[in-house]
Amino acid sequence: MGRGPVAALIYGGSGVAALLVTGVAFAFLIQGDSPWHLKIPIGPPGLGASLVLDGLSAVFLLAVGLAGATASVFGWGYGRDGAHKPGHHGPAPARVLPFFPLFLAGMVMVLLAGDAFGFLFGWEVMSVASWLLVLSTHDEPETPRAARLYLVMAAIGSLCLMVSFGLLAGPEAAFSFTAMREQGVGDGLTALAVVLAVLGAGSKAGLVPLHIWLPLAHPAAPSHVSALMSGVMTKVALYGLCRILFDLAGMPDWWWGALLAALGSLTAVAGVLYALLQDDIKRLLAYSTVENVGFICLSLGLALMFKADGKPVIAALAFSAALLHVLNHSLFKTLLFYGAGAVVAATGTRSLETLGGLIHRLPRTAPLLLIGSAAASALPPLNGFASEWLGFQAILNGPQLSLWGLKVGVMVVGVFAALAAALAAACFLRFFGIAFLGRPRSAEAVAAQEVTAPLQLAMVVPALLCVLVGILPGLVLRLLHDAAAIAVGTALPASGSLGWLWLAPVGQAGGLAGNSYSGFFVLLVAGGLALLVFRLIRRHAASGLRRADAWGCGYPPVGPVSQYSGASFAQPLRRVFASGVFQAREQVSMPEPGETGAASHLLRWRDPAWDFVARPVWATVDWLAGRLNHLQFLTIRRYLMLMFATLVTLLAIMAVLA
Amino acid sequence: MTSVLLSVLFQLVQLALVLAVAPLLTGCVRFAKARLLGRSGADPLQPYRTLLRLFRKEAVVAHGTSWLFRAAPYAVFTLIWLAAGLVPTFSTQLVLAPAADLIALVALLGSARFFTILAGMDAGTAFGGIGASREAMIATLAEPAMLMVIFTLAILLQTTSLAGIVETILGQGVGLRISLALGLVSLLMVAIAEAGRIPIDNPSTHLELTMVHEAMVLEYSGRHLALMELAGMLRLLLFMALIACVFCPWGIARAGDGPLVWLLGLVTFFGKMMVAVAALAVFETSIAKMRVFRIGEFLGGALLLGLLASIFLFVSTGFKG
Numbered sequence: 001m002g003r004g005p006v007a008a009l010i011y012g013g014s015g016v017a018a019l020l021v022t023g024v025a026f027a028f029l030i031q032g033d034s035p036w037h038l039k040i041p042i043g044p045p046g047l048g049a050s051l052v053l054d055g056l057s058a059v060f061l062l063a064v065g066l067a068g069a070t071a072s073v074f075g076w077g078y079g080r081d082g083a084h085k086p087g088h089h090g091p092a093p094a095r096v097l098p099f100f101p102l103f104l105a106g107m108v109m110v111l112l113a114g115d116a117f118g119f120l121f122g123w124e125v126m127s128v129a130s131w132l133l134v135l136s137t138h139d140e141p142e143t144p145r146a147a148r149l150y151l152v153m154a155a156i157g158s159l160c161l162m163v164s165f166g167l168l169a170g171p172e173a174a175f176s177f178t179a180m181r182e183q184g185v186g187d188g189l190t191a192l193a194v195v196l197a198v199l200g201a202g203s204k205a206g207l208v209p210l211h212i213w214l215p216l217a218h219p220a221a222p223s224h225v226s227a228l229m230s231g232v233m234t235k236v237a238l239y240g241l242c243r244i245l246f247d248l249a250g251m252p253d254w255w256w257g258a259l260l261a262a263l264g265s266l267t268a269v270a271g272v273l274y275a276l277l278q279d280d281i282k283r284l285l286a287y288s289t290v291e292n293v294g295f296i297c298l299s300l301g302l303a304l305m306f307k308a309d310g311k312p313v314i315a316a317l318a319f320s321a322a323l324l325h326v327l328n329h330s331l332f333k334t335l336l337f338y339g340a341g342a343v344v345a346a347t348g349t350r351s352l353e354t355l356g357g358l359i360h361r362l363p364r365t366a367p368l369l370l371i372g373s374a375a376a377s378a379l380p381p382l383n384g385f386a387s388e389w390l391g392f393q394a395i396l397n398g399p400q401l402s403l404w405g406l407k408v409g410v411m412v413v414g415v416f417a418a419l420a421a422a423l424a425a426a427c428f429l430r431f432f433g434i435a436f437l438g439r440p441r442s443a444e445a446v447a448a449q450e451v452t453a454p455l456q457l458a459m460v461v462p463a464l465l466c467v468l469v470g471i472l473p474g475l476v477l478r479l480l481h482d483a484a485a486i487a488v489g490t491a492l493p494a495s496g497s498l499g500w501l502w503l504a505p506v507g508q509a510g511g512l513a514g515n516s517y518s519g520f521f522v523l524l525v526a527g528g529l530a531l532l533v534f535r536l537i538r539r540h541a542a543s544g545l546r547r548a549d550a551w552g553c554g555y556p557p558v559g560p561v562s563q564y565s566g567a568s569f570a571q572p573l574r575r576v577f578a579s580g581v582f583q584a585r586e587q588v589s590m591p592e593p594g595e596t597g598a599a600s601h602l603l604r605w606r607d608p609a610w611d612f613v614a615r616p617v618w619a620t621v622d623w624l625a626g627r628l629n630h631l632q633f634l635t636i637r638r639y640l641m642l643m644f645a646t647l648v649t650l651l652a653i654m655a656v657l658a
Numbered sequence: 659m660t661s662v663l664l665s666v667l668f669q670l671v672q673l674a675l676v677l678a679v680a681p682l683l684t685g686c687v688r689f690a691k692a693r694l695l696g697r698s699g700a701d702p703l704q705p706y707r708t709l710l711r712l713f714r715k716e717a718v719v720a721h722g723t724s725w726l727f728r729a730a731p732y733a734v735f736t737l738i739w740l741a742a743g744l745v746p747t748f749s750t751q752l753v754l755a756p757a758a759d760l761i762a763l764v765a766l767l768g769s770a771r772f773f774t775i776l777a778g779m780d781a782g783t784a785f786g787g788i789g790a791s792r793e794a795m796i797a798t799l800a801e802p803a804m805l806m807v808i809f810t811l812a813i814l815l816q817t818t819s820l821a822g823i824v825e826t827i828l829g830q831g832v833g834l835r836i837s838l839a840l841g842l843v844s845l846l847m848v849a850i851a852e853a854g855r856i857p858i859d860n861p862s863t864h865l866e867l868t869m870v871h872e873a874m875v876l877e878y879s880g881r882h883l884a885l886m887e888l889a890g891m892l893r894l895l896l897f898m899a900l901i902a903c904v905f906c907p908w909g910i911a912r913a914g915d916g917p918l919v920w921l922l923g924l925v926t927f928f929g930k931m932m933v934a935v936a937a938l939a940v941f942e943t944s945i946a947k948m949r950v951f952r953i954g955e956f957l958g959g960a961l962l963l964g965l966l967a968s969i970f971l972f973v974s975t976g977f978k979g
Contacts, residue, residue, distance in 0.1 A: 564787020
């Protein structure tokens with residue numbers, strides 16, 4: 001079949017192209033240039049099309065490029081690895097190879113588009129390519145349903161965005177972003193466009209309750225595609241949100257920010273609670289993406305509120321926190337999905353309850369995933385904490401807002417953000433602890449073997465960057481200056497008097513003073529102290545070490561079933577958090593004394609988003625499809641009549657409006 | 659230049675001080691509790707002897723544990739030691755003060771907890787899992803509650819830096835506020851949970867089903883156990899020092915104060931710690947341990963109190979505009 005060379009060519013080509021894109025975006029951000037414009041000759045007649053690279057798109061381009069490069073390496077290794085282990089990698093390469101570069105190209109197209117047509121065209125390419133990639137595993141039982149739901153939600157989302165752009169373009173049909181920016185279309189229409197943009201881009205990004213497709217579709221794709229969908233496709237959707245709300249729609253109203261912050265808070269907490277209930281590791285990671293999108297939206301909402309309130313420096317703080325988290329999440333989420341892919345490659349299973357003890361079998365993957373898990377749990381000195389810290393600093397400036405409701409509201413947003421961060425730590429403890437620690441829970445986990453070098457390389461790069469961005473976030477913040485200037489009109493002041501090793505943003509913002517954090521020094525001092533402790537103990541304490549059976553309060557070690565499982569680890573959390581919203585119920589039936597039958601434990605929970613959003617939408621779409629079905633079988637005369645009637649209606653509307 | 663040198667010196671003194679005093683505090687709490695219960699009680703210096711004995715013993719490590727199990731005690735101890743070194747005890751002039759504010763302090767404690775929980779899960783025993791899952795539940799409520807108290811302080815005092823908080827309270831004063839009272843109650847509840855004291859967890863229990871922290875470190879022995887125990891003692895000291903430093907900062911030396919004030923700061927620090935020890939001992943002997951599933955309500959209450967504290971702040975201050 002010649003798959004080997006073809007795969008190498010396609011993944012190699014995508015990898016090099018992605019690296020180039022990363023390089024261009026990085027160079028652009030370092031230089032802090034004025035936007036680059038490029039007119040392209042093809043496009044809708046009379047309108048043309050243009051590509052624009054500015055500070056905002058370059059930041060997102062950086063994330064897409066980096067993830068694309070590592071995903072290419074991982075995908076190449078993944079396909080090769082699977083050759084000798086049938087069934088472990090699902091899709092045949094021919095179902096993935098053609099669409100992988102198309103998917104990347106679609107995302108880059110969205111980011112570079114200088115007009116609504118280019119944007120929507122790229123958006124559709126991105127959606128369809130990722131849909132086809134999800135379908136590459138169509139022989140797995142869950143995939144067809146996931147793919148169908150994804151298609152419906154993607155169509156609804158695109159429709160919302162299309163109308164939103166149409167409204168912003170106004171009667172003059174100003175479809176290029178430059179023209180759109182300059183003209184106002186009135187408050188009412190702008191408000192409608194904003195709501196539609198939140199719906200359209202939000203459904204792609206995974207805002208609760210429009211997230212329902214995401215945890216089904218993202219895990220269904222091959223792992224390197226899951227990494228791209230979760231790590232960067234959601235970010236491209238957020239780029240759309242940023243572009244419309246911060247740039248094209250003009251000066252925001254306070255309620256835009258309130259809407260986004262409220263949705264973001266809900267999304268952050270709900271997403272991580274869902275993640276805690278999952279058994280499938282890839283679905284768990286997809287729900288964690290929902291949580292992180294929530295945190296980003298919450299920060300964006302804060303930025304909008306402060307911008308509307310005339311506090312641009314604090315708006316820049318919140319916006320920079322959001323963008324830094326965009327980069328951070330794209331790093332650690334791709335790392336985690338590659339890790340999940342490595343686990344699948346090594347064991348052939350995605351269920352937490354069948355894993356365990358992988359730290360011994362995958363000695364290289366385990367520490368890398370530990371870094372990813374710690375970063376996702378927002379632990380210092382890793383990158384996740386740096387952006388959370390900035391976000392909290394923005395929240396602390398809430399009292400500077402002039403509206404009373406918003407002051408109190410921002411505090412409630414703070415509770416949600418704090419709760420989401422704490423729950424995320426529990427979620428990733430469960431993920432890493434159950435899958436990698438303890439004793440193996442199945443024969444597959446016992447037989448697991450370390451993955452090959454390309455897969456490891458694809459994980460090493462984001463893991464290193466997680467540490468690097470974590471200890472030197474100040475340098476990355478400098479790359480975000482232009483983006484903040486575009487979005488809120490002013491850049492975050494450089495890290496104050498303390499220099500680039502520090503995050504000390506608010507000293508000059510007029511509000512809180514003296515707040516600072518330095519991941520670099522925290523790591524340096526903690527490392528120094530750890531070394532000191534280690535040396536002292538080496539020298540002065542007893543050095544004997546003996547292996548023995550686990551103590552376990554004197555109970556002899558029984559089989560691995562006696563360990564805590566994923567479901568039992570989450571049980572206290574379920575009881576505290578999920579018994580209300582999710583109606584989580586447990587049923588334990590014990591055999592009568594003397595009987596030797598197995599005891600059983602049944603866990604049930606309901607998903608309110610599914611009950612109240614997905615099912616009605618689903619039913620409506622089905623009903624509409626049934627109704628419109630007979631339109632496919634009309635005579636040519638009828639079709640012509642329909643077209644004529646549409647034309648007349650449109651002309652009539654135009655006449656009335658004019 | 660001298661001020662930088664001085665802050666480095668103070669930082670080193672502080673790191674040594676907390677390490678030296680932590681076992682004494684735990685010993686005092688145990689002694690006071692024993693006396694209140696009518697027992698004669700062990701010498702308050704007993705924890706030092708216990709730790710020394712543990713350091714001299716060989717470590718027994720369970721079959722099937724990984725490198726993480728042996729690395730965790732070092733990580734946990736270092737992180738908590740560093741966190742304890744960040745809370746001003748006798749002087750606000752600490753060179754590390756700008757490197758980590760209160761939010762970072764919470765996160766450092768979170769990192770320590772992260773490794774403790776992982777260590778508990780590594781051996782693959784049922785008790786390790788029980789402790790890990792309960793600790794995770796406690797943490798998910800205690801951490802946001804503590805952050806809410808910090809938000810309240812930050813809004814009231816315009817800073818999240820601990821040194822800044824002390825300087826502001828000592829410099830300008832804040833007066834009595836209902837928010838501070840609510841915040842204090844909330845922080846006390848969090849401290850009880852985080853330090854693993856009654857009614858959330860019982861540090862001296864060995865009844866399997868009630869253990870939380872003990873269950874996670876069950877498999878440790880020798881030097882590893884000594885580090886974990888010392889980390890636990892440091893955490894208790896940290897919370898006592900934190901509450902003292904935020905709600906009763908008087909006596910702490912500020913930048914520019916002379917040697918006499920430093921000494922005074924040391925003396926008042928010991929005084930405050932002894933008051934805290936007495937209060938904790940009385941509280942623990944007068945209350946029964948709570949069922950595990952009541953903890954959610956207890957800490958949920960702390961979280962709401964924290965939120966109320968910040969909202970009351972607007973009610974009382976915000977009308978100025």
